[in-house]
Amino acid sequence: MSIFTLQSHSFSPVLANVHSYASELFEKDSVLGFFTNSVLVALVVLTLVLWFARKATKNMTLVPHKAQNFFEFIVEFLYGQVEGIVGPKQAKLAFPLLGTIFIYILVSNWFGLLPGVGTIGWGESTGFLSVKAAHDPLLRPPTADLNATIGLSVSAFLVWLYLTIKEVGVWGFIVHTFGPKGGLKGIMGIAVGLVFLFVGAIEIVSIIIRPVTLSIRLFGNIFAGENVLHTMSDLMANTGPVGSFLGSIALPLPFYFMELLVGLLQAIVFTLLCSVYIQLSTTHDDHGHEEEHH
């Protein structure tokens, strides 16, 4: 197992030793080789989300109870945001995915801030139930695992493709992407058509890149947050037991608040970008329709 650290030529290592990958909890080559610490947390997140959703939607009444009220607030807020971007028609179809993405990412991100996540695990033993550093932590937020973020972005991409084809059709999508706008005829029309053909090719590349950017952005932010928190926690590790203890509490504290914000922000960014992608490809070309009417 490789150790990922950044080292300076003139200073001792500053960044914490946080793996860029999720650690397997079973033998890598066994049947359960896929079961990593991030898969474990993903299952915990799944359980938490479904437990709360069940609690919120059980015995629903017009005058909501606390859990129902809170869940309704989240759903209503998200639905309003999604509807504002993709429109009322697409919101009904796209909201379940976008709502799930937001909730899943937010809970995963914030789960990573719980004490023990990333710090309890296996490492070089220094005594009974004590390790120098948790090289293979038991828990790791799914959004700090590139497998999970790629899975999320590919899922979003598939739903985007389904909604787009359903709304405008394959030919409509091709026309929407490559079709010339402006209604010019003759030589200018051909020239503009070539330009739009080129623009369409660029658009296709950008569409293919979208899952990559979505997944790497989310992974990068959360993984970087993990690194910052671990680094700040370990910054006073060599100042004796008291200094180390106080430093591990005081130094990362401001960054916890920042990571709370980053976790929320990344969930919003991922969801809003998916909404925008859906809106861009499912919007009908009104100019084209107007021209047809004329």
Added chain:
Amino acid sequence: MISATPIIIAAGKVDAIVEKFGLAWGKLIAQVIIFWVVFTILKKYAFGPILAMLEQRRQRIADGEAKLEKISRDAAEAAKSSQAIIDKAEADAARLVKEADDAAKALQERRQQDAVASANTIIAKAREAAELEKEQLMSQLKREFGRMVSDATSRVTGKVLNTDDQTRINQETATQVSA
């Protein structure tokens, strides 16, 4: 001819990335399945009922607003109609009071006239009775006076007066008394 070296280098870099970030189909599929389980269950058992409940509440609020508007409209109409009823009642009351006043005045006048007429009748009757009584007294007085004059005359003259004398004396006395 295209050299295969860049492809090999690119493949090597991909392998390095895959190894560095622990990418593996099994892990990816496991994460996708977990996410889709969350998605499917939330879609069916959470978002659906919650959105239906929000819609139901929105509908109830809209119905409530419509009812409230109707109630306020009805209240305004009721206020308008009740004002009209009050105005009509006031007008009727004023008319009735005026009619009663007129009727009372007419009755008072009629009663007054009746009373005046009754009084006049009573006065006339009293006057007639007084006249009659006066006449009776006068005739009685005349008779008594004539009788006294006849008495006095017969005593003075010592003559027994006959009926003609008495009649003549009585007539002369009555004439003088009347004068």
